[in-house]
Amino acid sequence: MYPKPIQNLITEFSKLPGIGPRTAARFAFSLLRKPENDLRLLSEAIIKLKTETRICKNCFNISEEDLCEFCSDAKRDRSLVCIVEEAINIPAIENTKRFNGLYHVLGGVIKPSDGVSPADLKIKELIERIKSNGIEEIIIATNPNTEGETTALYLVRTLKSFNIKITRLARGMSTGSDLEYADEMTISSALAGRREYK
Amino acid sequence: MYPKPIQNLITEFSKLPGIGPRTAARFAFSLLRKPENDLRLLSEAIIKLKTETRICKNCFNISEEDLCEFCSDAKRDRSLVCIVEEAINIPAIENTKRFNGLYHVLGGVIKPSDGVSPADLKIKELIERIKSNGIEEIIIATNPNTEGETTALYLVRTLKSFNIKITRLARGMSTGSDLEYADEMTISSALAGRREYK
Numbered sequence: 001m002y003p004k005p006i007q008n009l010i011t012e013f014s015k016l017p018g019i020g021p022r023t024a025a026r027f028a029f030s031l032l033r034k035p036e037n038d039l040r041l042l043s044e045a046i047i048k049l050k051t052e053t054r055i056c057k058n059c060f061n062i063s064e065e066d067l068c069e070f071c072s073d074a075k076r077d078r079s080l081v082c083i084v085e086e087a088i089n090i091p092a093i094e095n096t097k098r099f100n101g102l103y104h105v106l107g108g109v110i111k112p113s114d115g116v117s118p119a120d121l122k123i124k125e126l127i128e129r130i131k132s133n134g135i136e137e138i139i140i141a142t143n144p145n146t147e148g149e150t151t152a153l154y155l156v157r158t159l160k161s162f163n164i165k166i167t168r169l170a171r172g173m174s175t176g177s178d179l180e181y182a183d184e185m186t187i188s189s190a191l192a193g194r195r196e197y198k
Numbered sequence: 199m200y201p202k203p204i205q206n207l208i209t210e211f212s213k214l215p216g217i218g219p220r221t222a223a224r225f226a227f228s229l230l231r232k233p234e235n236d237l238r239l240l241s242e243a244i245i246k247l248k249t250e251t252r253i254c255k256n257c258f259n260i261s262e263e264d265l266c267e268f269c270s271d272a273k274r275d276r277s278l279v280c281i282v283e284e285a286i287n288i289p290a291i292e293n294t295k296r297f298n299g300l301y302h303v304l305g306g307v308i309k310p311s312d313g314v315s316p317a318d319l320k321i322k323e324l325i326e327r328i329k330s331n332g333i334e335e336i337i338i339a340t341n342p343n344t345e346g347e348t349t350a351l352y353l354v355r356t357l358k359s360f361n362i363k364i365t366r367l368a369r370g371m372s373t374g375s376d377l378e379y380a381d382e383m384t385i386s387s388a389l390a391g392r393r394e395y396k
Contacts, residue, residue, distance in 0.1 A: 001292065008246070009246075011243075023216075031214075031247055036248050039244050046241040048207075051234075062201055086227065088227040091199045095199075
């Protein structure tokens with residue numbers, strides 16, 4: 001339907017998450033209206049994404065160096081480790097400015113339907129870190145959905161033999177949310193985790 | 199917050215229409231998980247988008263050759279020309295399989311607030327086509343919004359001195375829509391354009 005160079009780009013854009021052919025076409029036509037230099041910047045940024053990044057040797061975050069910005073920062077608390085599914089989850093924690101520990105990126109969640117088993121995640125490496133590093137507390141911050149919970153439970157079972165505190169992000173009502181629209185699971189969690197006024 | 203190569207790509211993706219930094223980050227991280235060759239395909243498709251396309255000399259559609267697939271197709275009806283705002287609008291008309299004429303891409307709409315005046319659109323070139331080409335009917339298919347209507351009215355006024363039929367796509371209820379949710383303008387148009395059962 002479109003000339004081949006446009007169709008090719010639509011095909012590639014359609015591979016991005018949540019992007020169908022219509023949105024991909026909108027992207028392609030918006031790029032057509034831009035100066036060639038803008039296209040070059042985007043094109044180069046895509047190539048450099050993998051050639052100029054690597055995986056942090058300690059926590060498996062994405063990094064420009066062997067150790068990521070957190071693992072190489074002497075001011076971070078090495079006794080506290082927050083476990084996340086993916087590197088993309090880290091800024092959400094950092095933005096709170098309430099966490100000063102290190103991270104451990106699992107690289108996914110246990111999901112048998114997709115063939116992802118515990119052996120595919122960086123769990124062995126987490127155990128190595130616990131064995132050698134003086135970690136006192138692990139905060140499990142996998143997502144609050146079925147796979148995230150399954151993975152959290154697996155971690156709790158696997159790590160309970162070590163003499164460390166294992167915690168999980170609290171479940172409850174989101175700030176600004178409304179009881180009327182909250183789902184039952186969320187309200188149940190909020191009831192179970194209720195806090196006393198002191 | 200993210201390593202520079204990721205941040206750069208997020209910045210570039212955020213320039214796409216309707217894409218905020220969160221979606222851009224999701225795109226960047228989805229690309230990180232892909233083989234390097236996939237990134238190369240996307241990167242090359244972006245560069246080729248402009249280097250391997252040009253503008254059709256006759257109708258200003260995007261093309262790989264001097265004349266686009268429609269203008270170079272001897273089977274199309276040269277007496278009928280459909281006027282669209284942008285090349286991206288053409289597939290919507292083609293998909294109906296009810297139009298066998300040529301197109302004319304205006305390259306935008308009259309929008310004084312953005313500094314777009316009739317002189318910025320391919321209207322002079324449309325008049326040249328009408329003068330030289332044996333066109334019998336012009337179908338105006340600008341979008342049914344304020345700018346599209348303004349542009350359509352301007353075209354009607356400008357072209358009325360030529361001995362050609364000028365038509366506009368019908369306005370009315372969309373197929374599958376619901377009276378209850380339709381806006382007043384749409385229902386008004388549907389009333390005004392009502393058709394008699396025969």
